Amino acid sequence: MVQQQTTSQISADRLSATFAALSDPTRRAILGRLASGESSVTELAAPFEMSLPAISKHLKVLQRAGLIERGREAQWRPCRLAAAPLKDASDWLEHYRRFWEESLDRLEEYLRELQKKEKKNARKK
């Protein structure tokens, strides 16, 4: 349950936005598509049988959640994945695991020292 507090403040807000954005299957599919590279809105809309405005709406939600970025340079404003918030969300159990793993590393070391001491004491006797 112990987390790095430095990241927790930022992450708390971001996580909620991430969860909301991920609640929709179309948006999840869009993210999946973008994982293979940047793409135009038209390209993104193609597999969904949706109007461009409908897709744009989804993209706005994803953008607000910080999950995607839109290019400014070109007129077609390519979309690309910005997966840091997604990583935070998928990482929270991993944080807990890491806490255990590192504690157990320390336990291992502690037990090793304990064994050494006991052996030394046994020899003295």
Add this chain to the structure above:
Amino acid sequence: MPAKSNAAAKSSDREIVITRVFDAPREMVWKAFTEREQMAKWWGMKGMTTRVLELDPRPGGTFLYVIRMPDGREMCGKWVYREIVAPELLVVVHFSTDNTGEPIPHPYDPNLPPEMLTTTRFIENGKRTTMELRSVPINETAAQRAAFNKLADAMEEGFNNSLDLLDDYLATI
């Protein structure tokens, strides 16, 4: 690439599983897990120091601790023992608390499950001890469960074939 399928599997089955083999007899490992002075020596990540405020290893008893981080900040947490069979089984509920031992919401996000049920088995393995730990979120509110499941769904179904690509991508950032 072992890291690949892990993230998805862990999210969907909502369980942390850790297996370790300690080069020490079971009795010694058990004591390290259940004695006050010994817990303080290893509980916590590298660079953290742990003070044990309370350790009473019997069903309903608690292990209450304060962890001091390298930057000086402190945080508290608690185990409540559910089941104890010395020297082989330890079942605890683990959560964050304030410094009086009162539960507080998950420090990472109040939408995340607040409590972890952790079951640890200690198995004799010659002169060594195999430890198997399983940890799973419990006592979630409906909203917390929904938030978690949304994430799990997204990781599991939503990305389908793209999941591997996404994992690769996440591994690079």
